[in-house]
Amino acid sequence: MSNKLRRREVVETLLAGRGDALVVAGLGAPSWDITHAGDHALNFPLWGAMGGAAMVGLGLALAQPKKRVLVITGDGEMLMGLGSLATIAVQRPRNLAIVVLDNERYGETGMQETHTAHGVDLAGMARAAGIAQTLRVNTPAGVSRLKRLIYAGKGALFAQVKVDAEKLPLVLPPRDGALLKNRFRAALLGPDAAHQ
Amino acid sequence: MKKKKAESAWPDELHALLADAGVRQVAIVPDAGHARLIKLCEKDQTMRVVRLTSEQEGVALLAGAWLGGDKGVLLMQSSGVGNCINMLAMSIACQFPLLMLVTMRGDHGEFNPAQVPMGNATQAVLEAMGVLVKRADSVAELPEMASGALRLAFNTFRPVALLIGQRLLGAKDFRKLTKSVSE
Numbered sequence: 001m002s003n004k005l006r007r008r009e010v011v012e013t014l015l016a017g018r019g020d021a022l023v024v025a026g027l028g029a030p031s032w033d034i035t036h037a038g039d040h041a042l043n044f045p046l047w048g049a050m051g052g053a054a055m056v057g058l059g060l061a062l063a064q065p066k067k068r069v070l071v072i073t074g075d076g077e078m079l080m081g082l083g084s085l086a087t088i089a090v091q092r093p094r095n096l097a098i099v100v101l102d103n104e105r106y107g108e109t110g111m112q113e114t115h116t117a118h119g120v121d122l123a124g125m126a127r128a129a130g131i132a133q134t135l136r137v138n139t140p141a142g143v144s145r146l147k148r149l150i151y152a153g154k155g156a157l158f159a160q161v162k163v164d165a166e167k168l169p170l171v172l173p174p175r176d177g178a179l180l181k182n183r184f185r186a187a188l189l190g191p192d193a194a195h196q
Numbered sequence: 197m198k199k200k201k202a203e204s205a206w207p208d209e210l211h212a213l214l215a216d217a218g219v220r221q222v223a224i225v226p227d228a229g230h231a232r233l234i235k236l237c238e239k240d241q242t243m244r245v246v247r248l249t250s251e252q253e254g255v256a257l258l259a260g261a262w263l264g265g266d267k268g269v270l271l272m273q274s275s276g277v278g279n280c281i282n283m284l285a286m287s288i289a290c291q292f293p294l295l296m297l298v299t300m301r302g303d304h305g306e307f308n309p310a311q312v313p314m315g316n317a318t319q320a321v322l323e324a325m326g327v328l329v330k331r332a333d334s335v336a337e338l339p340e341m342a343s344g345a346l347r348l349a350f351n352t353f354r355p356v357a358l359l360i361g362q363r364l365l366g367a368k369d370f371r372k373l374t375k376s377v378s379e
Contacts, residue, residue, distance in 0.1 A: 022263075044263060047289070049282075049283055050282070051256075051283075052255070052259075052286065055253045055256035055257045055260065056257070056259050057260060058246070058257055058260060059256070059257040059258055059261035059262075059264065059268070060260035060263050061260075062220075062221060062244055062246070062261065062264070062266070063261050063263070063264025064264040064265070067264075081253070081256075083248075084253050084256075086249055087246065087247065087248055087249055091246060177286070177289040177291070178290055178291045181263065181292065184263055185262075185263060185265070188263070188264065188265070193265065
């Protein structure tokens with residue numbers, strides 16, 4: 001075991017006392033991580049859509065400007081949607097936070113290295129795109145600070161959290177996409193959502 | 197002159213249709229065929245225009261929009277359809293309503309050979325993913341087809357693409373553009 005942060009501890013910390021925050025998770029490990037912290041109607045774990053997690057978060061943040069929207073995804077998933085950093089920066093959503101759990105690996109496919117294992121700086125790319133707050137996190141104190149910034153909700157935020165490349169048992173959310181969508185909308189918008 | 201005026205009014209009719217339906221998020225990768233509609237949406241205080249770097253971002257954006265209670269539309273040209281294919285799996289798997297208004301390239305009277313393969317494949321690849329595809333080739337039928345596509349998407353919770361044919365839009369003649377940019 002390295003002295004790096006452990007992804008499930010990071011996610012548990014970020015989601016503890018989440019209130020009415022809306023949470024989107026990228027496919028693979030981040031979806032298992034948010035489910036490990038507790039399945040929740042206001043979780044939207046992706047089973048596919050690689051490269052799309054941050055944009056799902058943007059659409060949700062623009063639709064719900066008074067709610068905090070938290071996207072938790074992986075480095076491989078974020079690398080597939082780098083253009084969305086530019087799109088998000090231009091929209092300046094005050095209520096959107098993107099947290100990349102960066103283990104420098106494609107975890108679901110055999111732990112192959114991603115570009116971040118070879119120096120690609122995701123937080124630097126987010127900063128260069130123009131996202132208001134960007135940070136790199138690699139200590140428990142950094143995670144606490146990140147949590148404060150997420151829930152303060154002052155401008156779009158992008159965090160690259162360096163985590164250990166540990167292989168963990170999967171914790172699966174429901175995998176029926178229509179169920180995930182409908183329970184999310186019912187929890188957020190009320191029973192009338194089914195009649196929109 | 198009268199005919200030209202009537203033809204130029206279709207973007208206004210599409211804008212009115214989107215506004216009446218309560219569309220809030222307008223995701224775009226620009227196309228010349230959508231230029232006027234984009235301007236109308238940008239002026240509309242009830243709409244948020246989101247410029248994308250790639251069309252697949254729009255599929256994901258509008259999934260998030262619907263999760264949050266917003267209707268949206270994706271404006272793009274047919275070459276961008278190829279960029280959307282894998283992301284459309286989410287629309288299908290989760291039964292997200294998605295309205296795509298796709299201006300065609302590589303279609304009637306095309307000049308640019310590079311546009312033809314994707315233009316020719318647009319309908320087939322969308323249908324292969326399970327997207328319902330409708331098509332308008334004349335100004336006369338466009339508003340009705342757009343209204344039907346919009347209702348189909350939002351009433352039945354599925355991705356629907358309306359292809360707006362190049363016969364309606366007119367094909368750009370690159371040779372003319374080498375002589376003057378004002379044409």
